[in-house]
Amino acid sequence: MEHEPLFEPDSDITRRLEKLDGEGLELYVADLLSMFRPLGWKVYVTKRSRDMGGDLVLDNPDGIRYVIQAKHRQDDEKVIGLSAVQQAVAAKAAYGAHHSIAMSNAVDFSEPAKRLAAYNKTILWTKHELQKLYFASIYRDEKLLQEIGLELGKPASLPRTQSTFELVPHIPSPESVFVSQSGRQAEQKTLPLEVRPRFTPKAPKNKSFLLWAPAFLVALLAAIAIFGFKRVWVASEQPSPEDVVIGYDRAYRHALNTNDTSRLFEYAAQELISARVQPWIDQRARRGCILFTVEKEPMRVLGIDVRGDVANATVRKSWKQTLVCPGQQDQVKTDGPFEMRYVLKKSDGWKIVESGGN
Structure with a gap:
């Protein structure tokens, strides 16, 4: 199968970031973060009025919460001042977050803003960090998220304080992320159920x-x-075929590392798990072994061909797998790139029914 990427990186992302207005910047970043929803991330938008300095709220898969204050640059402004950090610090307590982020499409923050951010452990995102976030979302690369200050695989040590503000789950608008915006404001095309107008007919006075x-x-x-x-x-x-393939990859590595296959059933048919996965997992578990599996490079979706209720997907992975057994020397089983092919069928939702590769 030829390489047919689902989307291509924007060669002029810097220019696009500079053109976004205030609300456009918020929704654009929310769309980028929403690309990680299949991996367990959750993105919320705050109410526009009296938002207490918080524009977006982000929860990672381990329950760590970030509140984000977006500050749009004015005209040719290159440095953002102290107020953005002050608002982010205030929002941290208001929304019960573990961390606060001050974000801007400018080039830098002022020195006083940097000192206040360091004192309050506020994360600063400039145009450079937003570029990394863009490429992280393109390739589903959680390592790039770590480079811009987001934590992975580290459950929160302290519980969140209760937030009294209402949060609305962000529904991304597909065209706003991967189609050139030409300076126009990004919009949410679909409203969540809880904020949609409902028809409430009044009783007629004349019968x-x-x-x-x-x-x-x-x-x-x-x-x-x-x-x-x-x-x-x-x-x-409902998850798309791409979301299912990404989720299955994550669940499969978890199964190899823990001998626990329960997460696989969300993404794959029971027949496939029983025939292709469970026997090998049970065999290793009886010996007290695991096949320790780590990603050397993030998985790439090379192409997905959807025809009616059947989809064929091809992905490229790079793993290092080591068989670890009690009292035995570790054995490296896989170390490098390989391709996998999946067949998915749609019933109530997409599920993987066949897998194979080289």
Whole structure:
């Protein structure tokens, strides 16, 4: 299969970042962070009015919360001042976060802002960190997230304080991330259920059929429209074939490292797990062994061909696998790149039904 990438990196990401306005910057970064939802990350937007300095809230898979204050640069402004950090520090307590982030599409923060950030352990994101975030989202590269200050594989040692502010899950607009925006404001195309307007017909004052019949007809049509809209929205929230392949890769490495296959059933058919995975896992478990597996490079999706209810996916991985058994010398089984092919079928959702590779 030829290499057919799902999307290509933007060669002029710097220019695009500079053109974004304030709200556009917030939603653009929220879209980038949403690319990690299949890996367990959660992104929320705050209410626009009285947001107490927090524009976005990010939860990592281990329960560590970040609150993000976005500060758009003004005209040719290259350095952001103290207020952005002050607002980020205030938002940390308001939203019960473990860490605060002051973010801008400018080149740098002022020295007083940097000193205040260091004192309060606030993470600073400039245009350079946002470029890394962009490429992290393109390649699902969590290592790049670590380079810009986000923690992985480290559960929070302290519980979050209770936040009194309402958070709305961010629904990314696909065209806003990987299509050139030409300076226009990014928008959310779909509203979460909890913020959509609901039709609440008022009781007619005159009970005459000629007066209340049109109102009843309008109410019926509105109810049908809302029901259909909900079904479309729920369907759009189901994981795509790409999300399933990425989730299966993560769950499969977990199974190899722990001999626990429970996470696989979310992404693969039971028949596949029983025939191709469970027997080898059980065999190693009886000997007290694990096949310790680490990524040498992030997995790349080379192509996905969807035809109706069947999808064929090709991915490229690079692993180092070491068989670790009690009282025996460790044995390296795999060390390098390889390709895998998956067949997925759609019933209630996409599931992997076949796998194989070289």
